[in-house]
Structures are given as C-alpha cells and as structure tokens.
Amino acid sequence: METSDCMSSELMNQTDTAAEIITTPAGLVLPTPGIHITGMNSALKRPPQVTAEAKALLSSTGFVPSWRPSWGKVRTFGLTFPAGIELIPVAPQTPEANEEQSAFKKVEPEKAEDETAEGVKAPAKRTKIRPPQDALSVQDRLFFLLQPPLENWLKGQELIMPFEPFQYQYEGIAWLFSQKAALLADEMGLGKTMQMITSLRLLLRAGQVRRVLLVCPKPLIPNWQREFKTWAEEIPVTTVEGDGFRRNLTWRMPGAHVLLANYEVVVRDYQTMIQEAIKNGHNLKDGLGRRTEVECQTFIDGEPASPQQGGGQAEPPCPLPRFDLVVLDEAQRTKNRDSLTAKTIRSIPRSRSVCLTGTPIENRPEEMSSLFEFMGVIPPGANPDLRQLTSLSREFILRRTKDLVMKDMPPxxxxxxxxxxxxxxxxxxxxxxxxxxxxxxxxxxxxxxxxxxxxxxxxxxxxxxxxxxxxxxxxxxxxxxxxxxxxxxxxxxxxxxxxxxxxxxxxxxxxxxxxxxxxxxxxxxxxxxxxxxxxxxxxxxxxxxxxxxxxxxxxxxxxxxxxxxxxxxxxxxxxxxxxxxxxxxxxxxxxxxxxxxxxxxxxxxxxxxxxxxxxxxxxxxxxxxxxxxxxxxxxxxxLFNMKARSAKGTKSIRPEVPKKEAA
Amino acid sequence: MAQAAPKAQLGFLGVVNLSGTGFVGGLLVTNQLGRPLEFQCTTPVKPNRTQEILYGPTLNSFVCAELIGKTLFERLQVKPQVIVSDQPEMLALRTVVALPVCLILPKSNSVSEGMIRAGAHFLKLHSDFPDDFALVGEIAKSFPADADLIEPLERVREALQETLRAGAAA
Known part of the structure; x- marks a missing residue:
C-alpha cells in the first residue's frame, strides 16, 4: 500500500504545475529493483507452468444427437407365371425356311454408322391384353397386364403368323385370351376361326389351357382342320371319329391338346358316358359343376338318400372327359336350351366356355339365354329379361360388322x-x-x-x-x-x-x-x-x-x-x-x-x-x-291375302337350318 | 443342323416415386421374347424427413438401387441373366448384385464407345465392371433387331399402378 501511495503522489507530482510543486526531501528510499515503471512485476515475464490432472465430472454430459442409416424391411409381393406348353415347331422344308422359322431372328448387322435407334420404326399400335371384369384379385389382374402386346407376341418370332392380322382381329384375340366366358359374334367373314385359333395358341403357350374341345357342325370339320394347318401348324389337332371304341380312346387320350368333334358325335358319346356314369352311381353336375343336370338319385333301403348317406364319404371324380376350354362353333345350334344337344353340351366338364356364331339371335332374343347358360354367366334355367340380356351382351359378347371394321374391304x-x-x-x-x-x-x-x-x-x-x-x-x-x-x-x-x-x-x-x-x-x-x-x-x-x-x-x-x-x-x-x-x-x-x-x-x-x-x-x-x-x-x-286361323299367329314356320335339307 | 437358340432371361426394373406415397419398385423377368416368367414388386417405401436431409441428392439412387432393386432381385425365384432399366440411378445396383445391370439410353443420346446395341436400343453399363460388356454383348445378339426393351418397363409401371390401386381399394 505504501508503495502505491508513493506512486500516486509521484504521478500527481508529474502532472501538477511547477509553481505549485512542493518538495519535501525525505531520507526514506525504498529499494524497488525490478519493478517496472507501470508497476508490473517482472515475474510475469516468465512462461507459465501448466500441468494437467484428471478430475471427475460433476454431472452427466446431457443429450447428444446421433443418427444411424437404418431402413425398415422392404415388403414385396410376387407372381410367378405358369409354364406353357412347349409345342414343337413344324420342321422346315428347306435350309432357307429353317433360317426363317428358327426360334427367333438374329440381330441384323449394323449397316451404316449413322444408323441409330431413331431409324427403327416403332410399332404403329399395340394391343394390350386387358384383365376381364370378373378378375378381382391383384394376381389375376397382373397376369393379364404383364403379358406382352399381341403385336410383339405374334410378330413371327415364337409364333409364326402366315398373315398379319387386322387391328380388330388383334383386339378379338386379346379379348378371347382374357375371357373365361365369351361369345365372339363377328359378322360372317371377319375371321372368327382365325381369331379363335390364335387365341388358343396363346392360351396353350401361356399355360392357361392344356386340353381343348372344339365342337362344330360336321361339314365344317375339314374347314377347321385346314384352318389349324394354316394358322397353327404346330398344334396337333385330333378329330374324334371312327367307331365307338376308337372314339372312346380318343376322348380319354391324355396327350391330345385339341380335340375336334362334330355336334352329333359329342351328343352320342357323352350320352353314352352319362348313362354309364349314372349306372355306376355318379351324381353328375353340369359341366361347370353348378347343379345336378342329369337326374341320378341314390337310394338306401328304398328311400332317397341324402348326399352324405349315398355312395360313400368322398364324391368320386367326374367320369366324363374334362376340358380346360370348350369352344362351340356355330353355337346357335344350341339355342334351344331344352334340346338334347344343348343339355349334353352343357354337361361337358370344363373351366372356360367360348361360343362362336355370326348369328347369335336367329329369331328371338331369348335364344341368347341358352348360350349364356352354357357360358355360365346366368344360373341354370334363368330367364333374363331384355334389359339383363343387353347388360350381359355388353360384357360377354364381342360383335363387329364388316361395315364397321372393314371399310377398305372390296364392296x-x-x-x-x-x-x-x-x-x-x-x-x-x-x-x-x-x-x-x-x-x-x-x-x-x-x-x-x-x-x-x-x-x-x-x-x-x-x-x-x-x-x-x-x-x-x-x-x-x-x-x-x-x-x-x-x-x-x-x-x-x-x-x-x-x-x-x-x-x-x-x-x-x-x-x-x-x-x-x-x-x-x-x-x-x-x-x-x-x-x-x-x-x-x-x-x-x-x-x-x-x-x-x-x-x-x-x-x-x-x-x-x-x-x-x-x-x-x-x-x-x-x-x-x-x-x-x-x-x-x-x-x-x-x-x-x-x-x-x-x-x-x-x-x-x-x-x-x-x-x-x-x-x-x-x-x-x-x-x-x-x-x-x-x-x-x-x-x-x-302372302295370299289370308289371315292365320290359329291363335299362334306369330310362330315361325321356316325350315330348320341346317339340320334338314329340302329334297 | 440349326444351332439351338440361346435362351436369355431378362429382368426389367422400374421404380416410380409417387408424391405422398413414396417409392414403389417392380422387377419383371421375361424370356428373350418378352413373355413374363416372374414379377416382384414392393410396397411403398417412404423416406422420412431426416433421411431426405441426410441422404441429400444420393437418396434416389440409394432407395431405387440398393434398397428396392436389391431386395427385389433377392426375392426372385427365376433369376435373370441381366437387369435392364431406363433409370440412370439403377446403375448403382450393379455394386450390390452379381449380374450386369444395363441402362437403356434415350434415343437422343449420341452413340459412343462402350455402348452395346440391343434390339432397337443402345445400352450403357457400369464402368467399374468391364467383364459385363462381353456378357451383355453375347445376350444382346439373341434379340431381334427391332426388339423394344422399353415396352416391358411400361408393363412394370402399369402393374405398379394396378397394385397401388388395389392397395388403395383394400
């Protein structure tokens, strides 16, 4: 303190004017070596000595944000496509044909440097296979959506097409491919046969059908054989013909993918098989498994038995030959639903039903009911009214007329x-x-x-x-x-x-x-x-x-x-x-x-x-x-200016076509 | 005697990013003629805000290739010989799977060395895997000259839309 007082007085002395300086000589001299004029200790000039020692923290460090790249499990959904039938391509005649008909074409060499992808013409139109309205599950819908466009499928690599189909035919083929119940009613001459055969090829290839029955009038058997040879030479077609023994073998032949039979043969042979099945105690349902079509009642002690009582525990498999697809050509032959032909055709066990006819209605709209019953889109015996028939037609009938689709056809x-x-x-x-x-x-x-x-x-x-x-x-x-x-x-x-x-x-x-x-x-x-x-x-x-x-x-x-x-x-x-x-x-x-x-x-x-x-x-x-x-x-x-005497004045009296032929 | 045609199996990978829903991916395996053999798709994958910030511009590539593409490939029962996509970010998939991954180049792209012609398109491969060029080149020879590799990817996207619709309806 003393030192600082001295310093203060000294400073004061320096700042005061000279006139007022009063000096007091003193004998007291303090030894102040090393003290700077400012008063700072010179010891401060020495480097500080720092030492570290561990000390425990007084409390926790608190929240420290951190992040690790973790993602939840990715969930997947899958669909495997069924393997189709591998049909052996028809042996080519010449080495050139061999080249042409090989499984797929070779890449053409690049011809010029400036030939780029722009030069390749894109296909004009693609016909996609659309899922049918009754396909509700995602799997079913994806199956159709993921199929390639028909133009790609049919452009001569895997399936050789002798002629390029018309656009409406592509659409018909795609429609037939996707429908389980279908009536293709294109006007005559628009290629129903070709569309059916091509869709059959695709269905076989895609594993959707393995066994097909095609029923047609007898005179058309050679026509179908010829058309198959033209449009699908690789598909073996077996005609059901010959004596009863041979036909019986043909019906049950396991390797036959496509059976061709006329209406008369189908009715005769299935009736025989139905009778045998009834005799052996089978409860036959209609071909879509919906009800008992042929009356066959089991009796126990003279009384009708309930299904549980009769014939054992498990129902035996249907003894009639089964098909994945039954196609009726000239399907108007079954328009009378109570006829033996219609009943027998409906009894054929099947998964898919297709009708082909250019004249789905010959006389009355009600004729459609028989075809719809075969197709399984109305319950057995149902009689839809005109409004319902119209609605069903929109969903299950595809009909095009020449006027609409063949505008460039010769008149x-x-x-x-x-x-x-x-x-x-x-x-x-x-x-x-x-x-x-x-x-x-x-x-x-x-x-x-x-x-x-x-x-x-x-x-x-x-x-x-x-x-x-x-x-x-x-x-x-x-x-x-x-x-x-x-x-x-x-x-x-x-x-x-x-x-x-x-x-x-x-x-x-x-x-x-x-x-x-x-x-x-x-x-x-x-x-x-x-x-x-x-x-x-x-x-x-x-x-x-x-x-x-x-x-x-x-x-x-x-x-x-x-x-x-x-x-x-x-x-x-x-x-x-x-x-x-x-x-x-x-x-x-x-x-x-x-x-x-x-x-x-x-x-x-x-x-x-x-x-x-x-x-x-x-x-x-x-x-x-x-x-x-x-x-x-x-x-x-x-015609003779006469009036009908009968009350049934609207009954059609024209001859049957084509069953009878006038002499 | 005619030489048997090689049978190639191709995987077509597509991912769509739907705003509000997230990323959905599909992988379609076809034979060399485009016929479908197997299809796998994912449910929507939606990154959260933190993931979006921290992955930044690499988010798309990571989600599409490493997350969705890899998962789909692992789920396949029918394994393809090559995976094809038209999304550049999918090339990164090659680093996590042991098969070539090809990018279909837009038709406006100029042709340069290292590209492979397949059907009507040119393909680009991951440059870190030079062996892939020979393998893909061999497979590409089996394609018809006008083979359209974009079309199966359109099917994949249509199928994804269908699954999303079905999911929304359920």
Missing amino acids: RLDRDEIIELTSAQRIAYDNAEKDGIMRLTEMGDDVSIQNVFELVLRLKQISNYDPLTQESSKLERLHADMEEIAASGGKAILFSQWTKTIDWLEERMRPYGCLVYHGGIPQPKREPILTRFKNDPDSHIILMSYATGAVGLNLQFAGYVFLYDRWWNPAVEDQAINRAHRIGCKSQVIVSKFICKDTIEERIDRVLNEKREIFRRVLGEGDNTNASLSLNANEIFG
Whole structure:
C-alpha cells in the first residue's frame, strides 16, 4: 500500500504545475529493483507452468444427437407365371425356311454408322391384353397386364403368323385370351376361326389351357382342320371319329391338346358316358359343376338318400372327359336350351366356355339365354329379361360388322334380278296358284300353316323351272351371266334351297365346269370338290344348297354369288353370300338375287325387305343380320291375302337350318 | 443342323416415386421374347424427413438401387441373366448384385464407345465392371433387331399402378 501511495503522489507530482510543486526531501528510499515503471512485476515475464490432472465430472454430459442409416424391411409381393406348353415347331422344308422359322431372328448387322435407334420404326399400335371384369384379385389382374402386346407376341418370332392380322382381329384375340366366358359374334367373314385359333395358341403357350374341345357342325370339320394347318401348324389337332371304341380312346387320350368333334358325335358319346356314369352311381353336375343336370338319385333301403348317406364319404371324380376350354362353333345350334344337344353340351366338364356364331339371335332374343347358360354367366334355367340380356351382351359378347371394321374391304354389290317367267312357266304358275288358293279356301277353318306353306313351296319350285316343260327364265339369265363370267375366268357360287333344283341345274351348267356341293354328297368327297373348284381353271361354278354350303366355308376367290331362289331368312342368305365376301377377297363380290316378277318370290322379298328395314332402324346401320327376319305364320297367310286361323299367329314356320335339307 | 437358340432371361426394373406415397419398385423377368416368367414388386417405401436431409441428392439412387432393386432381385425365384432399366440411378445396383445391370439410353443420346446395341436400343453399363460388356454383348445378339426393351418397363409401371390401386381399394 505504501508503495502505491508513493506512486500516486509521484504521478500527481508529474502532472501538477511547477509553481505549485512542493518538495519535501525525505531520507526514506525504498529499494524497488525490478519493478517496472507501470508497476508490473517482472515475474510475469516468465512462461507459465501448466500441468494437467484428471478430475471427475460433476454431472452427466446431457443429450447428444446421433443418427444411424437404418431402413425398415422392404415388403414385396410376387407372381410367378405358369409354364406353357412347349409345342414343337413344324420342321422346315428347306435350309432357307429353317433360317426363317428358327426360334427367333438374329440381330441384323449394323449397316451404316449413322444408323441409330431413331431409324427403327416403332410399332404403329399395340394391343394390350386387358384383365376381364370378373378378375378381382391383384394376381389375376397382373397376369393379364404383364403379358406382352399381341403385336410383339405374334410378330413371327415364337409364333409364326402366315398373315398379319387386322387391328380388330388383334383386339378379338386379346379379348378371347382374357375371357373365361365369351361369345365372339363377328359378322360372317371377319375371321372368327382365325381369331379363335390364335387365341388358343396363346392360351396353350401361356399355360392357361392344356386340353381343348372344339365342337362344330360336321361339314365344317375339314374347314377347321385346314384352318389349324394354316394358322397353327404346330398344334396337333385330333378329330374324334371312327367307331365307338376308337372314339372312346380318343376322348380319354391324355396327350391330345385339341380335340375336334362334330355336334352329333359329342351328343352320342357323352350320352353314352352319362348313362354309364349314372349306372355306376355318379351324381353328375353340369359341366361347370353348378347343379345336378342329369337326374341320378341314390337310394338306401328304398328311400332317397341324402348326399352324405349315398355312395360313400368322398364324391368320386367326374367320369366324363374334362376340358380346360370348350369352344362351340356355330353355337346357335344350341339355342334351344331344352334340346338334347344343348343339355349334353352343357354337361361337358370344363373351366372356360367360348361360343362362336355370326348369328347369335336367329329369331328371338331369348335364344341368347341358352348360350349364356352354357357360358355360365346366368344360373341354370334363368330367364333374363331384355334389359339383363343387353347388360350381359355388353360384357360377354364381342360383335363387329364388316361395315364397321372393314371399310377398305372390296364392296359387295347386290342386285335384284327381276325376271319374267317364260310363257309355259307363267301358265303353270298361274294354274298352280289358282288351284292352291281354291283348295285353301275350300278348307275353310281347317286350313293350317302347313297347307299354306306347301303352296308357297310349290309356287317357288315352278318359279325355278316348270317341271312339265323344263322351261326356266332363271336358267336363261344364268346362262347369259355365266358365259361372261367363264370368259373372264371368274368363278361363281350358286345357292338353292332344293337339292332337286341343284341336280337339275347340274346337267345344264356342265359347259362351265360345274361342281355340286350339298348334303347328298358323302363327307369325304366334299373337301376335294372345294379344292377342285379353287384350283381348276375350267371350273367356273359350284352349286350349293343353303343348308350345307352356307356356313363355315372359305370361298373368297369367287367373285359372283347367285341366289337362284330365296331363303326364308336373309340372315341365312347373308351367311351364304359371305362364303365369297370375306377377308381375303381381292375384288368386289357381285350378288345376284333371282326374283321372278309377279310371283310369290316378289311378295316374300317385299315382306323381308320391310322387316329388314324395321330392324335396321332398331339395331343401327351397322347391324342388320342379327335379327328376327323369318316369316311368321301371319305373314305367310298374308302372302295370299289370308289371315292365320290359329291363335299362334306369330310362330315361325321356316325350315330348320341346317339340320334338314329340302329334297 | 440349326444351332439351338440361346435362351436369355431378362429382368426389367422400374421404380416410380409417387408424391405422398413414396417409392414403389417392380422387377419383371421375361424370356428373350418378352413373355413374363416372374414379377416382384414392393410396397411403398417412404423416406422420412431426416433421411431426405441426410441422404441429400444420393437418396434416389440409394432407395431405387440398393434398397428396392436389391431386395427385389433377392426375392426372385427365376433369376435373370441381366437387369435392364431406363433409370440412370439403377446403375448403382450393379455394386450390390452379381449380374450386369444395363441402362437403356434415350434415343437422343449420341452413340459412343462402350455402348452395346440391343434390339432397337443402345445400352450403357457400369464402368467399374468391364467383364459385363462381353456378357451383355453375347445376350444382346439373341434379340431381334427391332426388339423394344422399353415396352416391358411400361408393363412394370402399369402393374405398379394396378397394385397401388388395389392397395388403395383394400
């Protein structure tokens, strides 16, 4: 303290003025060595000595944020696709063909440096397979969504296509592939057969079906065989034919992927098998396993037994041959649901059901019920009303007409050939009509539709030719047309209702290399006739009956069609015409409908045209074949200005097609 | 005698990032003609905010390749010989799986060395695995010249949309 006081006074002394300085000499001198003038101790100049020693913390360190890269488990969902049938490609004929038909094409070498991916043309359109509406599970839907577009699938690597399908055909194939119940009702000539065969190929390849039954009318068996050879040569097709023993073996042959059978054989053989199964105590259900179709009751002590009592614990497997897919060609054959054919067909055990027909409704919308029951989309015995049928049709029917899809197809030119009867024909016709009406009038209330119908047939036959004098104005017109057609190397198909007329015409058409094709021709001889008609340049005309020639044949190389007499239903006439006017026809098809003036033919034609016009208005311009156009009883009576006596005035009396053939 | 055609199995990997849902991936195995053999897909993977911040720009690549791609590949019963994608971030998958991973280059890309032509496309491979070039080159020879490798990826994305729809409906 003392030192600091001195310092203070000294400082004061330095700052005070000189006049006021009072000095006091003192003898006290403090020794202050090492002390800086500022007073800082020089010891501070020494480097500090630092030492460390461990000391425990007084408390915890608190929260320290940290993060480690951890992710939760990724959950997955998977789907494995079934292995399809590996079909052996048909052996190629030549080394060049071998190259072409190898499993897939080799990459083309790069031709130029500037050839980049831009140069590769993208496919114009892709047809995706869409899941059907009844596919509810994700797996089912993904199965369809993950299939490649059809154009990729069918572009000639794995599945060789002889011709590029049309866009609407791709869509039809994709639809058939995805549907478990389907009715393909494309108008005749749009390639239903090809679409079905191609979808079968894909279904077999994709492992969706392994055993298929294709049922068709007997005359169409060779047609299907030929079409399979064209579109799917690698698929072995086994036809169910021969004696009972052989057929029985064929039905149960394990390696047959596609069985082809006609309706009659199916009905006969399945009926036999059903009877045997009943005898052996089997409880048969319908082919989709929905109910007991064939009554077969087990009895215990004379009393009907409950299912638990009868025949043991477990139900034995169905003894009938089972198929993954049953296809009905010309499915309108089963339109009567109570017929033996329809019942038997429904009893075939199957998983998928497909109908093919160009005329799903021939007479009444109710005919659809039978087809829907086969397809399993309505319960057995159900009778959906018109609204329900429309709704079902939207989901399960695919129908396209030529007007809608084949805008660039060569046109079909219809011309009504109004022909005057020859004088002898006119006399014969007038006499027959006068006598006939007189007889009907005499019959009074006893007159039946059948009586009127007989008169109609008689008059139509005279219009074709007079049996007495053999005169025929239609024949004269036909000769004139055929001379021109033969001279130009063309080919014509002539349809008639009667085999008798066809036989009569055959002799007179010999100069044009005439061939005949009707129900009287044995089955094995029919195919060679068609082949000859196609290949023989001297064969210019083939005479066909509506019943045999109207369905399923491909005669698109013929440019002319003659309807020598008219069928009762224009839908059948259209089927006949479409033998020629179908996909593949290169030029226009000229259709000549022979109608004799002032005869019953003219009156029938007028009635049919009026009906056709009504249906065209109702169903739209694009669809005029899918309608009830047959004459009913009132209309038949009306041809002679008579009224139907029966209350059942709306009953159709036109002949069955194609079961019976007029003699 | 004609030489038997080699049978290639290809994996097509696609991941979609849906806002609000997260990443969903699908891996479709097909034969060399595009026919499906197996399909695996994930449920949505949604990174949280911390993951988004800390992974930063590497998030997409990590989630698509290492998380989803690797998981899907491990689940497969039918193993492909090569995995194909059109998403650049998928190339990173090669570092965690033992098979080549190819990136389909956009058609606007100029052709350069190290690319492989496969069908109608050029493929890019991970540069750290030079052996992959020969292997993929051999497989690519079996493709038709106009083979479309993008189309199966469209199927994958459509299938993913379908599973999401089904998931939303359930």
